Amino acid sequence: MAFKVTGAPMLFLALAVASPAAAMPMAGSFSGRVDNQAPQMLGPNAVRVQQTANGLNAGPGTPLDGAKVQWSEIVTLTNGQGPVEGTITFITPSGTTSSPYTGTVTTDPQGRVTARGKFRTGESTGDFAGLKGNGSFSVAYSSRTDFTGEWRGDFKMPGRKTSRR
Secondary structure, X not given: OOOOOOOOOOXXXXXXXXXXXXXXXXXXXXXXXXXXXXXXXXXXXXXEEEEEEEEEEEOOOOOOOOOEEEEEEEEEEEOOEEEEEEEEEEEEOOEEEXXXXXXXXXXXXXXXXXEEEEEEOOOEOHHHOOOEEEEEEEEEEOOOOEEEEEEEEEEEOOOOOOOOO
């Protein structure tokens, strides 16, 4: 039995070095490649796919510009449409930040796969510890494994602590 597996690792979150009281709008883009898929048939025309992906973020002027990006998600499709939920993690030399996301995957009659959704910041380390924010994303696949996307949102960093000597 052959079937076409289509899913959409999504994405997202951003960082800003902003004052504790002010939210800062930010945006960026990413490219990625699915490196592992585990499909489970749920019935005729229905499949659940657990997948992971890796890629790079572009966000000129943001702390996440050039960050390595990792996705882990579950996509449940019926007739090529359905929900996606997962986590995206941005990795930089100065820290990491992960965000859970949810969205909807859509496959059009020509087989093009896209996704849209929302994310909120989760666990963060290093310079990103205490990051708060949320936003939206969109993704489009150019092949069964390659995709690009965009994100935008509003973010706040906690105030910096200073030491007294």
